[in-house]
Amino acid sequence: MGLRELKMARTRRLISDKAFELFACNGYHRTTIEQIAAAAEVGPRTLYRYFPTKETLVIEFVQTSLFDALSDLHATPAPLPVALNTVIANVLRVMSTDPARVMAVYELAGTNASVRAQLADVLWQWRDNLAHEVEQLLDPPPCRMTAALTAAFAINIIETVVLAWVESRGQADMHTLANHAMTLLRNGNIPVPTEGQ
Amino acid sequence: MGLRELKMARTRRLISDKAFELFACNGYHRTTIEQIAAAAEVGPRTLYRYFPTKETLVIEFVQTSLFDALSDLHATPAPLPVALNTVIANVLRVMSTDPARVMAVYELAGTNASVRAQLADVLWQWRDNLAHEVEQLLDPPPCRMTAALTAAFAINIIETVVLAWVESRGQADMHTLANHAMTLLRNGNIPVPTEGQ
DNA sequence: AAAAATGTGGCAGTCACTGCCACGACCTCT
DNA sequence: AGAGGTCGTGGCAGTGACTGCCACATTTTT
Missing domain, CATH: 1.10.357 (Tetracycline Repressor; domain 2)
Incomplete structure (x- = not known):
């Protein structure tokens, strides 16, 4: 597995974890994609490439x-x-x-x-x-x-x-x-x- | 049943019918709420009162x-x-x-x-x-x-x-x-x- | 007929989601 | 190791679903 795939796997996991964290903390509806992206330190546009919805x-x-x-x-x-x-x-x-x-x-x-x-x-x-x-x-x-x-x-x-x-x-x-x-x-x-x- | 309820029932039915018509014609995704509302001759805001989503x-x-x-x-x-x-x-x-x-x-x-x-x-x-x-x-x-x-x-x-x-x-x-x-x-x-x- | 109740709809705003494009990090081939 | 190709990143502008708010109109009640 190349470095690229590795980083992507890590990013994917990080986004997912941060999302659950925020959902548990503020509720699903009150959490925006922008917040999740910020918490995972990626752009919203990137987040959408990992998770389409x-x-x-x-x-x-x-x-x-x-x-x-x-x-x-x-x-x-x-x-x-x-x-x-x-x-x-x-x-x-x-x-x-x-x-x-x-x-x-x-x-x-x-x-x-x-x-x-x-x-x-x-x-x-x-x-x-x-x-x-x-x-x-x-x-x-x-x-x-x-x-x-x-x-x-x-x-x-x-x-x-x-x-x-x-x-x-x-x-x-x-x-x-x-x-x-x-x-x-x-x-x-x-x-x-x-x-x- | 008062006149009000009657009109509302008619409007509801009309919106629903027009929606199916447009969906069948243009597809679900390509049909906007605005189009449905226009076809049923109501405001978009009113449509949302009948059908929340x-x-x-x-x-x-x-x-x-x-x-x-x-x-x-x-x-x-x-x-x-x-x-x-x-x-x-x-x-x-x-x-x-x-x-x-x-x-x-x-x-x-x-x-x-x-x-x-x-x-x-x-x-x-x-x-x-x-x-x-x-x-x-x-x-x-x-x-x-x-x-x-x-x-x-x-x-x-x-x-x-x-x-x-x-x-x-x-x-x-x-x-x-x-x-x-x-x-x-x-x-x-x-x-x-x-x-x- | 006046007053209270209630449906209508316009306006502005939020947010999920997308196409497009430039940038830069990784990968490959020599 | 370096040049060039590949591909993920992310900003920007835009669309469309959906909401709160408020003025207006119609229906219902007194």
């Missing part, structure tokens, strides 16, 4: 945690349920790397609508990608709806686990929570909508 | 379709699975009221990131509300995770059905699609993540 500053960690793990789906030639479990476990493992940041992200998502929207969008896109992968991976190929619901289950587990973890203020263990959620699913303990007679 | 113009119909149906959950004293089915059926029924608009919303969500994000956020909030309701409705009260997953299932069905309907270009029948999705769920035809041995 203000919300990106917040959700980037969650986004990369999700999408990095998605590539594991090709890597493991295991049967689908096991591969899905691996993907989910890896997402949660990477998130556990920086619990404070995950907590901060959800804190900000709770107080700011556009952050929450961007976060929701990342989950949406991830689910769509996963659905597409599932469709190609299964043999014989399932109907589109089956693939969509499979991907939905995966993101449901992740969302539910992370939310429960956030509600426990980081006390709970994500892996344990995930197993709990999957057990509930597998045992059919979740009420499914049914037609009345 | 540009995205609201797009997602309002879906939003009200979802949240109006949510109140049915209290109304029907049926067992939960049946009540959930009623809620879902009502959401889809109201959406079928104006298929062109639903199609337009998803068209715009596909091309514009912030619209998609706001749409995703609406679904997120709806799910959260439903989870809360489920928690209070069931006797004995389920653990939070069960409630969350139950609500997630409901929104999964709606999302999957609407997406499939959109992909069919409106040819399919939402009610039929919903029954298909629920059958898949009930019969355990969806691969659930599992720990490998």
Whole structure:
């Protein structure tokens, strides 16, 4: 890695850290891009080259945690349920790397609508990608709806686990929570909508 | 209803219609609030009183379709699975009221990131509300995770059905699609993540 | 008909975000 | 090591979403 890349990686990290610092201190809305840029000692124009939108500053960690793990789906030639479990476990493992940041992200998502929207969008896109992968991976190929619901289950587990973890203020263990959620699913303990007679 | 309310309802509808017209014609991004306001013959400042953000113009119909149906959950004293089915059926029924608009919303969500994000956020909030309701409705009260997953299932069905309907270009029948999705769920035809041995 | 309530819209201002361009730091090739 | 090419940096001007404020007009109430 050249010096250039190194500096850029450092700058990126610095901007991100300063941003979270200011968000926690003054709130998301009350913090301007100019302030963040000043705190990181870069020009606003430069900041925008690293983070195209203000919300990106917040959700980037969650986004990369999700999408990095998605590539594991090709890597493991295991049967689908096991591969899905691996993907989910890896997402949660990477998130556990920086619990404070995950907590901060959800804190900000709770107080700011556009952050929450961007976060929701990342989950949406991830689910769509996963659905597409599932469709190609299964043999014989399932109907589109089956693939969509499979991907939905995966993101449901992740969302539910992370939310429960956030509600426990980081006390709970994500892996344990995930197993709990999957057990509930597998045992059919979740009420499914049914037609009345 | 007084004259004032009537006029406002008309203005609201007019703004919304003109907005969709312009979005379809020039694209979401290339259409400015000023243009929409001019087309609806109101001041921009007035438009903002009806629709606080540009995205609201797009997602309002879906939003009200979802949240109006949510109140049915209290109304029907049926067992939960049946009540959930009623809620879902009502959401889809109201959406079928104006298929062109639903199609337009998803068209715009596909091309514009912030619209998609706001749409995703609406679904997120709806799910959260439903989870809360489920928690209070069931006797004995389920653990939070069960409630969350139950609500997630409901929104999964709606999302999957609407997406499939959109992909069919409106040819399919939402009610039929919903029954298909629920059958898949009930019969355990969806691969659930599992720990490998 | 007068008075109170409330929707309308213009104006100025903030802030996220972009295209453009000159500058300078890094990298490559000899 | 030095010359030239590459590429990140950041300033400037501009667009457009959105807001607070205030005067005006229309509707509603008394």
